[in-house]
Amino acid sequence: xxxxxxxxxxxxxxxxxxxxxxxxxxxxxxxxxxxxxxxxxxxxxxxxxxxxxxxxxxxxxxxxxxxxxxxxxxxxxxxxxxxxxxxxxxxxxxxxxxxxxxxxxxxxxxxxxxxxxxxxxxxxxxxxxxxxxxxxxxxxxxxxxxxxxxx
Numbered sequence: 001x002x003x004x005x006x007x008x009x010x011x012x013x014x015x016x017x018x019x020x021x022x023x024x025x026x027x028x029x030x031x032x033x034x035x036x037x038x039x040x041x042x043x044x045x046x047x048x049x050x051x052x053x054x055x056x057x058x059x060x061x062x063x064x065x066x067x068x069x070x071x072x073x074x075x076x077x078x079x080x081x082x083x084x085x086x087x088x089x090x091x092x093x094x095x096x097x098x099x100x101x102x103x104x105x106x107x108x109x110x111x112x113x114x115x116x117x118x119x120x121x122x123x124x125x126x127x128x129x130x131x132x133x134x135x136x137x138x139x140x141x142x143x144x145x146x147x148x149x150x151x
Contacts, residue, residue, distance in 0.1 A: 067125040096135055 045051055050058055068074050113123065121130040
């Protein structure tokens with residue numbers, strides 16, 4: 001049985017609205033991804049110790065970097081250097097720390113999980129437990145940075 005013109009028009013308008021919603025969501029997702037990428041780039045500039053440079057100097061350095069980024073050998077060298085630096089920093093961050101694991105028989109309330117997150121615990125969904133790495137208290141008491149909160 002044929003649908004009336006009004007029904008077809010209403011279905012068409014609903015489809016247009018759904019497509020408009022999908023398009024808006026895609027644009028918002030793209031904007032969030034770009035914002036994340038820009039924040040990461042800024043973090044890397046800070047991590048490399050370049051944030052203190054004059055903006056003109058930093059921009060000139062980045063333009064020079066862009067000009068050399070076309071060389072595959074240069075990219076390989078930069079990738080290896082960055083990978084080694086990240087691995088070294090990760091090892092240093094974990095040095096002298098031990099795993100702390102908290103498992104509870106039932107789910108915790110939002111306030112408790114927020115408090116645990118606030119002191120550095122992360123919830124591991126697959127194992128249903130909270131984990132954190134921290135300096136051992138006996139070692140921390142003898143360390144030069146005694147009194148500072150471990151992370």
